Amino acid sequence: xxxxxxxxxxxxxxxxxxxxPDEVFEALVTEEGRERWLGEPDRLIQIxxxxxxxxLVWWWASEERPATRVDFRLVELPRGTRVIVTESVPSFxxxxxxxxxxxxxx
Amino acid sequence: MSDPLGSVFGALADPTRRGVVEVLLRDGSTxxxxxxxxxxxxxxxxxxxLAQLEQAGLxxxxxxxxxxxxxxxxxxxxxxxxxxxxxxxxxWDRRLGRLKRAVES
Numbered sequence: 390x391x392x393x394x395x396x397x398x399x400x401x402x403x404x405x406x407x408x409x410p411d412e413v414f415e416a417l418v419t420e421e422g423r424e425r426w427l428g429e430p431d432r433l434i435q436i437x438x439x440x441x442x443x444x445l446v447w448w449w450a451s452e453e454r455p456a457t458r459v460d461f462r463l464v465e466l467p468r469g470t471r472v473i474v475t476e477s478v479p480s481f482x483x484x485x486x487x488x489x490x491x492x493x494x495x
Numbered sequence: 496m497s498d499p500l501g502s503v504f505g506a507l508a509d510p511t512r513r514g515v516v517e518v519l520l521r522d523g524s525t526x527x528x529x530x531x532x533x534x535x536x537x538x539x540x541x542x543x544x545l546a547q548l549e550q551a552g553l554x555x556x557x558x559x560x561x562x563x564x565x566x567x568x569x570x571x572x573x574x575x576x577x578x579x580x581x582x583x584x585x586x587w588d589r590r591l592g593r594l595k596r597a598v599e600s
Contacts, residue, residue: 400583404591408598416598426597427590457583472591476583 399477407469414442417461506551511536512544516553516568524567526559 406413416422418439432454437446443463450456457476464471507513511534518525518533527545531538545566548554552569559565 400580400587402584402587402591404595406595406598413594413598416594426593428593472594474587474591476587 399475401473401475403471403473405466405469405471410442410463410465410470413463413470413472414445417445506548506553509544509547511540512548515544515548519554519566519568524557524559524565526563526565528563 416425418436418441423434429451431451432449433451434447434449437448437458439445445461445463447459448456449459457478460475460477462473462475464473507516514534515525515530518530527538527541530541530545534541545554549556549566554566555569557565557567
């Protein structure tokens with residue numbers, strides 16, 4: 390249990406969207422675009438790198454949550470775009486433990 | 496403990512103590528002599544770091560061979576890490592669903 394928890398430092402999810410990578414990228418990279426779906430204004434977002442329309446990496450944090458890294462990869466499909474997002478904690482165990490205890494304390 | 500969050504942050508604020516937690520994640524258990532052999536600090540300093548981690552609720556003592564005292568991470572101390580990961584997965588499922596609806600509309 391402990392060993393398994395120690396090895397896993399990130400989560401990855403994906404979705405297929407019927408839109409071009411450019412349209413999806415716009416919704417990720419701009420504040421106006423994010424307002425349409427993210428709805429978490431307490432999180433401060435700092436863009437680490439942007440490679441439109443293929444990849445976007447940001448760091449985010451809020452008062453309750455320590456910084457984590459969010460990595461979006463956009464893959465063009467015949468009829469849309471696959472978005473793969475990976476959120477990772479910068480250094481286990483400190484960040485994960487701190488985030489975990491922050492969640493428990495909230 | 497009146498402030499478990501604060502004591503955990505305090506316990507983990509020190510790089511040596513974070514190193515101890517990493518050793519425990521790797522090896523499962525450790526002891527003062529084991530740690531002192533691998534760190535450039537005295538046994539007394541090692542014992543002090545272990546005591547602080549124990550007070551923060553991150554470690555517990557387990558019997559070793561003979562009179563040896565060994566330390567392990569408390570299972571409950573890491574269980575919330577699993578909760579964080581599950582929470583992050585659920586959150587991204589919801590966010591990606593909203594992203595899809597927003598972009599496709």
